[in-house]
Amino acid sequence: AQTVTQSQPEMSVQEAETVTLSCTYDTSESDYYLFWYKQPPSRQMILVIRQEAYKQQNATENRFSVNFQKAAKSFSLKISDSQLGDAAMYFCAYSRGSNYQLIWGAGTKLIIKP
């Protein structure tokens, strides 16, 4: 069975600094996708960034980028120039290529210090 592990229950960073959130996953599949979702205090789940496993190039979305290490089954999220609005729970999630079901990590609470 596939599993997703986020080993950092909480992280804090100074505003304008860079922070990296960790995620590891376990799968025997070759066709899969990885996602980072953000959940602010409003509870709304928002897609931050996604990665296709067959692509070697790391995905980037403005200040957000990933470090995808397929052999190590690692998928970390880097947030550059942290802003107060980045404070939220961040969830790593996995899905198989032909299956829409998302498997989620337990989340990392990100605190931004002004």
Add this chain to the structure above:
Amino acid sequence: NAGVTQTPKFQVLKTGQSMTLQCAQDMNHEYMSWYRQDPGMGLRLIHYSVGAGITDQGEVPNGYNVSRSTTEDFPLRLLSAAPSQTSVYFCASSFSGSSYNEQFFGPGTRLTVL
């Protein structure tokens, strides 16, 4: 577009009561799903549907029923509420074809069972 809407936002039930959580989307998405979110855990899939008239079980289906009579609506029924069903419930939808497609989430329903 309203996106994915859920009603109610909050609900308190007594053990043994039944109720239906409503979910609707106006994006013509084929895939819809229900997740529950418990403290310290990632989201867990309850039921999902790949189109009108088609539903299937996820990871934690016991105690819940679903049906999909239209593309737009995907209600979740609690047959006989139990305290273990106290949770936040999220409905999500996406286009089918690939699990890489972004899943859009509703604002959630916080359910308390006394």
